[in-house]
Amino acid sequence: MFKFLFKKERQVQELIFKYLDNLRKTQEHFEKAMDCYFDFGLGENCDFLIAQTHKFESRADDLRNDIIEMMYSKVLIPESRGDIFRLLESIDLILDHFEAVLFMIQGQKIEIPDFIVVDLREFIRVSLECCDLVIRQVEAYFKRTEDIKPLVSIIDSHESRCDHLEREIVGKIFDSDMDPFQKIQFKELVSQIGEISDQADHVSRSVYIINIKRRV
């Protein structure tokens, strides 16, 4: 009935859903870039997909800035503005980690040894599943489509699985007879990939806290 009075609120809401769509697209391109890298190594296709991921990451920054600018022009109550602002900042770090992994591979011309490829693919798969769940959780929070509490524990268990895989891969790297420099380089890459699920878990907990904080 009062829809015409709250145009800006609706615009912020639409921008947030656009931001989440963009997050999904960034993730898809990250996944494609990693698949391409594992299957064919660095090359033109892989570079294109890395550039696409970067493009979507930059788009996310623009959308986030638009949301913040609109939010602080008398939309929402201050507490909600702060919550959404921190949530977006936190989600943005996931995108930064996608980009950092790809730039590390591209910039340092990393070649993954065969004995960790399967584990690494599994590690990335579980990390991205974590991100899928986080996007679902954030959407559920904004749309009230499902209870977000069960998602927190699913994301947490995925994150634990990622930690386990990370330790396993790092163990394998240091058990191998690779050059010590390469060992450190791979360890860095694995840690960077591990940041994705860690950050996803952090976002999930933030959403949960924001949600319970609003209960009276």
Place this chain on the structure above:
Amino acid sequence: MTSLLGGIFLGWSLGANDAANVFGTAVSSRMIKFWTAAILASCFVLAGALLEGQSGIETLKGLTRFTYNQAIIASIAAACTVTIMTLIGLPVSTSQAVVGAILGVGILNRQLNFAGLGKVVVCWVGTPVGGMVLAIIVYKLLAAIANSINLNIFQSDILLRLCLIIAGSYGAYALGANNVANVTAVFVGAGMLSTSAAALLGGLSIGLGILTFSKKVMETVGQKLVRLDPFSALAVVLAQAVTVHIYALVGVPVSTSQAVIGAVLGVGIIKGVNTIRRRTLVNIFLAWFITPFVASVFALSIDFATHLSYIPG
């Protein structure tokens, strides 16, 4: 008209200071523009004064007999009390200043309606207590409703803003209904104004105070309430409005600030946090005694000064 200036000034300062209690939260948190709040508050204050302000006017004018001069003295004494005590940072309530000034006039006349005075004093004590009890009830009721409906962050924020605007408007209505007597009751007692003219003049002067001088107070006082979460602030504004409205129906002008402090205390009790400093409570207690005393002294002094005559030596 000049004889009414004391009352108009009192109404103006009341509007400038007390509008913060009803719209401060919404304005200082930028949920509503100052001008929207100021216009809504002024309109509802005027409506409250015209529709339900008569009862308080009847109570105050019945506390003693007034002559034309005594009505002016009482209004100037109350206005001076509020201004000076505010300037030196002492706790003050317009309602208590007006009653104190009337008390001074009553002492001069050697005629006081002690039954009416007793009713007024009981209501003063009942204001923060009523605010506290109502805040607990209102908070629990609103919380039960809020937790039973599944709204997203945007919907709940929109609802909260609408509720703050409605509660603020209702608070302004209650403020007008309750406090208009402070502004012009003495003039009705002296036969200078009819009750409805007094309600109109009082409502207009409070509204003028809101429109011309309440912005800064709304922003600063409101921020103290915003330190509570917005939901608690809504409960406080609503509890304060209901408390003040009840006393408007009873016909006793009370302090909206004291009703707010009681309501904040009530929300603090529910949430298990200390929302009010002991000093604030001591200040309320002191205001019950100091304000009427100072206003009475002012009324007596002004009366004494007006009767001085120059005798050449």
